[in-house]
Amino acid sequence: MPYSTSRASTDVSVAQALKVSLSVNKSWFTPGDYLVAVARVTDAYGNPVANKEVRFYITDSYLYWIATETTDMNGYANITWTVPWDIGGDKLPCTKRYIQAYAMPESVGSDKIPVAFAYPTRLSVSTDKKTYNPGEIVKVSVKLEYNDFGTWKPLAGRTVSVTFAGNTQSASTGSDGTASVSFTAPSTPGTYSVVAEFKGEGLATTLATTLVEIITSQPVMMFITGALVLTPILAPIIITELGKAIR
Structure with missing residues (x-):
């Protein structure tokens, strides 16, 4: 039995080959810091692609959307994101995540850039007094604290x-x-500085400074019947006659 000829057709589109590069202003952050990310979208020939939607994400095992921006005439899309205490219900401090950018709607992604999130810390330093004589013991106390959701x-x-x-x-x-x-x-x-330092476990370094003064305690001379002795008083005393002194 013969069969007749038939034909069908449909349209398909070939997406433009894109490349997305990404840079971040630093590698670690604390809540309240500004994370500045710059993405650039180019075509297969390295030419900038303007008016392209770029979505920025924090990633680990999930994608957390943080911002969307459109590329300018040079292919750049920039965001400034204030780092929160948590994202997706999870605390950010004490975690290491990635940031990534995607050109849409093609979903072409940049390389993942590792970023770390830390608790803010602060140091205070004090001494048992502010003025010392040479050779005295200087006692230093330091207190280290971290900020957990606004509480030190x-x-x-x-x-x-x-x-x-x-x-x-x-x-x-x-x-x-x-x-x-x-x-x-x-x-x-x-005058000497006392500097306390917490290196932040490979991330931020926290510093605290106070000043102390080392003074010279000059002995003052007292003359008694021709003999030279030392006394800690602040002005010379000259003994002139029985029981009387002239300052």
């Missing part, structure tokens, strides 16, 4: 270093976030 809490079990007059000591914070070290005041009078 002690950060325990972390190493802080303290530098004074060219010497550095390290100590671990206790359950209250404090640590203590001691130094010997230098022999040269002057």
